[in-house]
Amino acid sequence: MKYVILIHSNPEPWGHPTQIYTAEGRALSPEQHEEMDRQFDALMTEISASGELVTAEALADPASATLYGWSPEGHLATEGPYAEAKEHLAGFFLIDCASRERAEEIAAVFAQPGGVVELRPAMWPGGEDQ
Amino acid sequence: MRSAGLEQIWRQCVPDVLAALLRRYGDFEAAEDAVQEALLVAARKWPTDGVPDNPKGWLIVVASRRLVDQWRSEQARAGREELVARISAEDLLAPAADVADGGERDDSLTLLLLCCHPALPRPSQVALTLRAVAGLSTGQIARAFLVPEATMAQRISRAKSRLRDIEARFTVPAAEHLPGRVAAVAHVLYLVFTEGHTATTGAGLYDVVLADEAIRLTRRLHERLPEGGEVSGLLALMLLTDARRAARSSPDGSLVPLADQDRTLWDHAGIREGIRLVERALATGPVGPFQLQAAIAAVHAEADRAEDTDWAQIETLYRMLRDLAPSPVVTLNHAVALAMVDGPAAGLDMLDPLLGDRQMRRSHRLHAVRAHLLEMDGRVEEAGVSYATAARLATSIPEQRYLNTKAAPQKGRHV
Numbered sequence: 136m137k138y139v140i141l142i143h144s145n146p147e148p149w150g151h152p153t154q155i156y157t158a159e160g161r162a163l164s165p166e167q168h169e170e171m172d173r174q175f176d177a178l179m180t181e182i183s184a185s186g187e188l189v190t191a192e193a194l195a196d197p198a199s200a201t202l203y204g205w206s207p208e209g210h211l212a213t214e215g216p217y218a219e220a221k222e223h224l225a226g227f228f229l230i231d232c233a234s235r236e237r238a239e240e241i242a243a244v245f246a247q248p249g250g251v252v253e254l255r256p257a258m259w260p261g262g263e264d265q
Numbered sequence: 266m267r268s269a270g271l272e273q274i275w276r277q278c279v280p281d282v283l284a285a286l287l288r289r290y291g292d293f294e295a296a297e298d299a300v301q302e303a304l305l306v307a308a309r310k311w312p313t314d315g316v317p318d319n320p321k322g323w324l325i326v327v328a329s330r331r332l333v334d335q336w337r338s339e340q341a342r343a344g345r346e347e348l349v350a351r352i353s354a355e356d357l358l359a360p361a362a363d364v365a366d367g368g369e370r371d372d373s374l375t376l377l378l379l380c381c382h383p384a385l386p387r388p389s390q391v392a393l394t395l396r397a398v399a400g401l402s403t404g405q406i407a408r409a410f411l412v413p414e415a416t417m418a419q420r421i422s423r424a425k426s427r428l429r430d431i432e433a434r435f436t437v438p439a440a441e442h443l444p445g446r447v448a449a450v451a452h453v454l455y456l457v458f459t460e461g462h463t464a465t466t467g468a469g470l471y472d473v474v475l476a477d478e479a480i481r482l483t484r485r486l487h488e489r490l491p492e493g494g495e496v497s498g499l500l501a502l503m504l505l506t507d508a509r510r511a512a513r514s515s516p517d518g519s520l521v522p523l524a525d526q527d528r529t530l531w532d533h534a535g536i537r538e539g540i541r542l543v544e545r546a547l548a549t550g551p552v553g554p555f556q557l558q559a560a561i562a563a564v565h566a567e568a569d570r571a572e573d574t575d576w577a578q579i580e581t582l583y584r585m586l587r588d589l590a591p592s593p594v595v596t597l598n599h600a601v602a603l604a605m606v607d608g609p610a611a612g613l614d615m616l617d618p619l620l621g622d623r624q625m626r627r628s629h630r631l632h633a634v635r636a637h638l639l640e641m642d643g644r645v646e647e648a649g650v651s652y653a654t655a656a657r658l659a660t661s662i663p664e665q666r667y668l669n670t671k672a673a674p675q676k677g678r679h680v
Contacts, residue, residue, distance in 0.1 A: 136660070137411070185386040186420035189412050231412060233387060235624060256660045259411070 137189065137231050137257040138238040143222040144250035149196035153225045157249025171247070178244045182230065187241070189229040197223040222251060229257070271316065275307045278321040279400030280485075284372030285325045286332060287435040293379070294425040295332055297397050303328035304400060373398060374489045375437050377482070381450045384431050389424035390453045396421055399478045409475050410460065447490065451499050451555065454483045458503050476507055487542075497546035498556030504539035505562035508532040520663045524571040536566045554590040557582055576605035593625045597634055609642035629658035633668060649673065 146156030154160035155168065182188040200215025216223060228245070232238050235256075242254040279300060286296035303324045317323035380393040395401045395409075407417035438446050458479035483500045490496050512526035521527075543559040561582045568574040583599035596619060604612025616635055619625045636651035652672035659665040 183419070184423055186388045186392070186416070186423065187386075189416050231388070231410075235627065258660050258662050258665070260662050 136234070136238070137229060137259070138242070139255050139257060140228040140230065140242050140245055141224060141253040141255065142226045142228075142245065142247070142250055143253060144225040144247070145222045146225065146249070149198075151193045151226070152247075153250055154247040157247075159248035163248060174244060178241065182241060187230050187232045187237075189231050191226065191228040193226040194224060225250070271311045272308070274316060274320055275304055275311070275324065276400035278324050279304070280373035280376045280398050281321055282324045282328055283397055284376055284435070286328055287376075288372075289329070290332060291435070293428050293433070293435070295335065296328075297425060299328040299332040299335065300324070300400075301396070301402070302331045304402075373482075373485050375435060377450045377486060378438060378446050379428070379433060379435060381446070381453045382428060382431075382433050383446075383449065384433070385424050385427055387453070387456070389420055389427070390449070391456055392417060392420050393424045394450075394453055394482070395457065395475075395478065399482060401478070447486075447493065447496065450486065451483075451495055454479050454486070455499060455502075455555075457482070458506075476503070476510070479503060480507060492549070494546045494549060494551060495553040495555045497542050498553055498559045501539040501543035501546065501559035502555055502562055504535045504542070505559060505566050508535035508539065508566065514663075518663060520667055523565065526571075528569060528571075531566070536563075539563060540566065552585070552589070554586060557586040557589065561586075574605070576602055580606045593619055593622055593628075594630075597625075597630060600638070601634060604638050604641060609638040612638045613642070627658060629655045629660075629664070629668070631655075632658065636668075636671065 142153065144153040144157060146153040147158070148156060150156040154171070160168075179188070197216035197220075198214075200217065202213050202215055202217060204211045204213070230238060230241055232241065238254060238256075242252055245252040282303065283296060283300045286299060287293060290296055306327050307320075307324060311317075376398050377394065380397050381390045385393065392406055392410075395406045396403065401409075403418045403421060404414050406421075407414040410417070437443070457475050460475055480500070480503050483496070483503055487493070487496050487500045508531050509523070509526060511532070512528065512530040513521055515521055539559065540563045543556060543563055546556050547560060561579055564575050564579050564582070580599070580602040583595065583602050587595050587599055596615060600612040600615040603615055613635065616631065616638070619631050625631050632651045632655035636648045636655055639645075639648035639651055649672055652668050656665050656668035656672050659668055
């Protein structure tokens with residue numbers, strides 16, 4: 136089963152890894168950051184070796200986004216960022232794992248200061264019999 | 266001859282070709298790469314030159330040459346003496362086609378056991394089995410599992426390095442470990458089957474049908490272990506389930522539930538074979554979960570019309586399955602059978618505890634089954650609510666579409 140882990144964050148200035156650029160992240164000690172990095176690296180090594188990590192991307196500043204609205208008269212493009220959002224999509228990981236429990240276990244490690252992590256199952260085109 | 270037919274011939278040879286190289290050279294990673302390269306050569310040459318008289322021997326020769334060439338160039342580059350020491354002068358002379366294919370012994374079991382080694386994570390076991398035993402290319406496997414080819418390539422190469430690191434041997438494990446190892450192989454083949462059975466994409470010219478691969482490999486395993494009751498049960502389950510393939514989806518791609526399927530579209534030869542297999546396995550026992558699931562599929566298959574289904578027998582079989590291998594999914598199916606025998610209220614009672622189960626509560630199937638039983642019970646409004654919950658939780662696009670239609674027939678796209 137495939138899941139996406141969506142990292143919503145509001146780093147200032149925009150940068151990766153986002154937790155070192157958020158107000159909450161800056162309030163932490165270097166030791167706390169090191170510990171988080173260590174845990175995260177261990178997880179990356181683990182899910183790469185197990186084949187659960189499918190792909191991941193860090194995203195550019197939302198100011199570089201272009202938004203497309205639809206109307207019957209024609210499509211309208213406007214410059215980003217998407218104004219209604221306080222936190223923006225900063226990156227995503229696509230994982231492929233055996234169960235929802237496992238996906239939750241992985242996603243929990245992504246929790247970070249100044250951001251919200253969202254785990255969502257991916258839809259797929261097949262279906263179960265019966 | 267169409268190239269799909271040629272592909273079938275060379276893929277049939279893969280386990281024996283790989284086994285021959287493994288016995289001679291030992292290095293799984295290098296041998297497997299050489300076999301893949303030999304398959305590429307076959308893909309290029311056979312359509313124009315025709316199939317060799319001895320395709321297996323031909324592939325062994327080509328793959329051996331590749332392997333030896335690779336080692337020679339590595340030696341030249343790095344002077345790796347350990348490799349030289351392992352290869353005798355005789356080995357370095359690529360064998361002639363007519364002597365290459367010696368014994369008739371089938372190494373596919375040994376190879377399956379190696380690919381499903383307990384040191385590998387399940388997805389790697391699946392990927393490696395499809396490549397090394399089924400002879401699929403990395404691209405084909407990646408497309409079948411809807412992941413990028415680079416991801417699948419990495420999964421396979423890590424699995425191979427892992428086997429090298431733990432020095433996994435190309436031998437049949439000791440007798441006391443064998444049943445557990447065969448059970449792991451059966452589980453991997455079942456995963457290949459369910460993935461292939463449920464996916465409706467991948468109908469491109471070079472895409473393979475995973476369900477067909479799973480049946481082919483299980484058939485081969487069954488030939489090797491004809492007395493293995495669970496292997497027979499697994500093969501029967503696959504054949505009986507696959508027999509419904511043509512009736513499972515309508516021309517527009519939507520799913521057709523078992524009760525609504527046009528049973529004349531079922532593959533009756535497959536059904537007969539499945540029933541024969543499961544009857545024989547059950548008679549010789551010990552009974553196992555695959556045999557019981559196959560028996561349930563057989564009872565469904567024996568009914569010419571949905572309303573002729575012998576639900577009492579199915580209910581008994583689910584009770585046996587619950588005792589042998591209890592799981593929330595078994596309870597879910599058991600509840601449907603019980604509802605058909607004793608009425609929807611009995612089925613709903615059986616489902617109630619599952620609503621408190623943290624994982625099951627989020628499974629669309631629980632709510633879809635509840636909705637169905639509520640509908641049977643005439644509780645139309647509650648059924649609509651349950652169908653809507655099920656639709657929200659579904660991650661399969663056609664299933665979600667079906668459940669949304671049941672929840673609110675008037676909403677959605679006009680067609």
